[in-house]
Structure formats: structure tokens, C-alpha cells
Amino acid sequence: MHEKQTTYRIGPIRPPSEANSLLLQITEGCTWNRCKFCSLYKHESFRAFTVDSIKKDIDVMAEYAKLVTSYQEEDGALNRKAVLAKFDGMTQDEKNCYYLVYRWLANGGENVFLQDGNSLAVKTERVLEVLRYLREKLPSIKRVTTYGRAETLSKISAEEYVSLKEAGLDRIHSGFESGSDRVLAFIDKGVTAEQEIIAGKNIKAGGIELSVYFMPGIGGKELSEENAMETARVVRAIDPDFVRLRSAVIKAGTGLWQDFMDGRIRLCSENDKLQEIKLLIENVQGCTGYLASDHIINLLQKVEGKLDTDREQMLAQIEEYFSLPPLRQKLFQAARRYGMVSEPGDLDLLQKDQLNRLEAFVRSVADEASWDEKMNEIMMDYI
Template identity: 25%
Template sequence: MHYEGKIYRPWMEAHSLLIQTTLGCSNNQCTFCTMFDDKRFSVRDIEDIFLDIEEARRANPHVESIFLIDGNVMAMRTENLLKVLDKIKLLFPELKNLALYSGFNDFRRKSVSELKEMRSAGLTTAYSGLESGDPIVLQRIKKRMTRENAIEGMEMAREADIRVLASFIFGMGGKERSTDHIVNTTSLLNIMKPDAIAPMALAVQPGSELEKEIARNEFTLPSPLQILEEEKYLLENMDDFDCYYWGDHGNNISSMRGAWPAAREPFLENINKQIAYNPVTEKNVIETFAW
């Protein structure tokens, strides 16, 4: 296989075969992120993608899950993305899961009929970064997305029967906007009702704009207690829609995952214990590891 630059995939896709389809991220401005700062966004030549798919088939006798990288694969021209999906479907008839990264705005740049074509071609799941539901936080982190954009993108994906996992970040509002961040994020999730969510604790990436903002005292990191209280608010106030809760990212203070809403009570019991007894709550600033 041939990969260029730093490679990322969701932790849920740890056992998936990775096919590099695009390079970098079409936004690549988010203040908290350095995932793709080593390359400019571009789409790989389709013949090179095909060669990788063919090589992957020769090397792997049985593959049930494939994840397309890099960021915002959905930003590809529909015609070419469909060719990639069709090629994978042809060579991997045993495949059960075919997923990719997609911004909510990337859904909006397609038509529902295009998204339905992708679903028919084998696309099952899209991982989409929400980060926050607070308008001020979204603007500050340069997400180039509004609450309304996220709602529209989610509705289009649902109409096309593409499962969406929405990721967001505890602590993204910093110390000052912790409450606004989690209240608005929870309210947005209740409107969108994604198929799965992946909450992660904020991690400061070396070299990121966020790191510079912290150095200039323009952003104050939240405390571990605030992170736990944000998750508690989410658990208490998220509606009872069917969803899978991937709360077991390595940076999360309280690692939990399970089917929602059945998991609400055991998760709340756990988070309350963390708040009451975990000594990390005595620290003033959250300490997490770079991705």
C-alpha cells in the first residue's frame, strides 16, 4: 500500500483496511487540529487509487471493513468517488463496512440523489467532526460551519441512509465557555440525532493555533472537573434517540461506550463517581496527550 504523510483513522476503525483516496483536509484551518498540516488538500489520481485497491485485494484474502482516508473524502467529485466505491464493491464482495471522513458541509455540497448513489455503491458510514454546537466556539475554532449547516448535512445523510458518527470535544469552549459549549452542543445533538457520537476530551496539539492562543492567554484550558461536568450534562440532557456512544477515546477521563439510551443510568453512575472520587478533579488544568 502507498500512503503519503501522517495517517489518521477513527479508533473504531482500528481493524479496517485503509485506502488513501484524498490527501489532507479541505478545510485544514481548525485552530485545535494539526492532523494534516504536512500536506495540501488534493485528490489522488484515480488510477493510483485503483492500483492500491487491487494490491489490497491481492494481499488480503478476507476484508470486512475498509476506511477511506484522508480527511473529507466526501469532497471528491461524485463521479470519481463512485468509481472508487464501485471498484471496492467489485473486488471485495465480502465487505460489510465501508466508511470515510466527511464534513457536514461536504454532504451539503452534494445532492441527496448523489448521496443515495454512494450508498447504493456500498458506502455505509461517514465520520463527521461537529466539535461544538456553540456558534461562538465554532467561529473561534475556524470550523467554517454553522449549527444550521450541521443540521442540513445530517438530514441529507439520513435521507440517503448513510450512517453518521458525529465527533465533538469536551472542553472546546475553554474554561470561560464550558457551559455554553456543552449546553449548545447537547441541544444540537438532540436536533440532529446522529447514529453514533464520539465525545473526546480536548488535547492541545503541538504547533497548533490553539497552542499559540494558550501561550498568548487568549484561551484558558478547562479543568478536569469541568470536563467531567460537561459529560454529566450531556448524559443528563441528551434525548432518548437510538445512538451508539463511543466515549472511550484515550484522552477521556471516564472511558465509557455503549448503546444509547440504555447506557444513560450506568454512565451517569460512573461519571458521578469520577466527580466525587477521582483525584484528577483537584487539578486546575486538564492534561491530555496529543493524537
């Protein structure tokens, strides 16, 4: 007799916007694994799980959901103490799975994220079967999202996206990173701008929301303007629902770091990256999506909003920063990267000796290239 399954797989990644989502792992790793800035799955090969095994994971989630909701009080709130009392006698893996379901339900029990890095690489029929089963077993779900590589997504037809939407897939996140073919080739993204556009158009034609990621600075100084302008061209062609900013950091140990060490790429400064964001905003006329700055890695976290109606206020914030004296800009960059402030105006809240120490630090860095390297080094801890 088989023992009853009491745990389910939980993969390593999800977008920050899915922090409260239930995580259902339908694949493991990434089919590409070659992007030069990424170290996520370097020691793992891609694996797709069988539909049967995914259904068993969903069954476990549904069991835990039933158990957790049995501790619902009259006002609808979950009795946390009673829920967590069930930890007694559970293994650590069981606790992790049970707690994820509890946290999900405590946050409304509405969103599910299908992991990992390129889940739609499996045959569409398999994803459809999983989606239908998931929606049937956990009826409180309102939104299901997943990650997909643009190259993979470009091979799925608009008709297939319609079926995926009907079965319950609502949003696809895709790391476009850039719309420049030269940048995409340099970072070995394995996709072209044309494929990004095909993917984006098919997804939107299928009625699924599209959330793409843009990396200001990923092409280095030489390709900085092109990175912004070509990304704007791709965004204009698609008008994604979300463009999420992930300012580039070149992390030690990656292929891009080796390029930097060998002199094949010069680091973009914080100001270069901001200039790319400004160019993007200025050149996406007619787009109505949302520019999201949902990562601490972006220098001006509050530069976000609707690409049409919030355009002027986003540009005004960037201009305000650029109008600061160069020393003040660097004081802010350092203070922000050391976690002391969020906005340029916050510098006024620092004490005199803190400002003095920051200024001594700024003045101690020999030149602009060393400064950019210093900022990049601090930011490595953020990703």
C-alpha cells in the same frame, strides 16, 4: 513496458474504530487545514487522486488478497507463517501493503476506510466509481466508511447520499467537535451548527450511518456550558448513530495553544469536561444513538452506552466520581494520566508508597489553573 505496480498509497489517519480496516487513500490532506487545535496536515495541501490511480491501488490490494487467501487452511484460518514467508525479497513498502491486507483478512476482511481527512470533497460520481470498483474487486467487504468535514458534507444532497449508500458507502465519520457557533468560530472550524444539522440530516436520510465527534472542553472555561448545551441541540436535531467523545487537549504548537498563551482561552479542568459530558447526556432526550468513549483521552473511559437505554447508568458513573472528595478526584486524575489506573476504584489497588507519591505530587501543584495546565501537559503525549 510498464513495471507492475506492487504497492498502494497508505495515508496517515483513520479513526480508532477502523483499526482493523483496510485503508484506501482516495485523497490526501484536508481541504480546510485551519482548525486551531489540529496539526495533522499543516504542511500538506489537499490532493485528490485520479479514479484510475485509485483503481490501480485496489488492483494491488486484490492481488495481495488473492495471495494471502491462497494460504488459507481447511478450517478457514490463514497460515501466518506461510503468509509472512512471502516477505522475502519484498521492499519495505511492499511489506507494509501486503501486511495490511493480511491483517485485514485475518480480522475478517470486512471493513474498508477511505482516507484522508475530507474524502467526500471530490465529486460524488468519482467516489461512486471507486466504491463500485472496490466492492467488485474485494467482495468480502461488508462495510465502507470515510471521514468528512461537516461543511463539505452539508453540500451533498440526500439523493447523492442514497447513491453513495447504494454504491457501498456505509458510514461517515465527521469531527463536529462542538454544536456551538461561538466555539466553532473560536476554533476556526469553518462550519456552523446549522451546516452540521443539514449534513447530518442528509446523511441519515440517505441511509448512511453517521458518527460524529464531540470535544468536551474545546471552548475553554467561558464557553464550557454552551459547548455542551449547543452540542446537545445539534445531536437532538440529528440523532447520529454514534457520538464519539474526544476530551479536548490543547497541544503545544497549535493555534489554540497560542490563544492559551495569550490568555484568550482558559483551560477547562478534567471536571469541567466531565460536566460537559454529563450535560450532553442529560440533554439529548429522544436520541437513540451510541455515546462512544473510544479514546484514552477521556477521563472516565467506561462512560459510554446507548443514549436512551444506558442514560441512567452513564450518569450514575459520573455522579459517583463527582461524589469523591476533591483530593481523591485529583489522585485519580493524576494516576489515570500517568497510566497507573483506569477507573477511580483502581486507586485501591495501588501500593501505599505509590499513593503517597501521587498525593505529594497533587499537593505540590500550587493552584487549580496550574493543575489544569499540568493535566493538559501530560495529555499532550496522548494525541
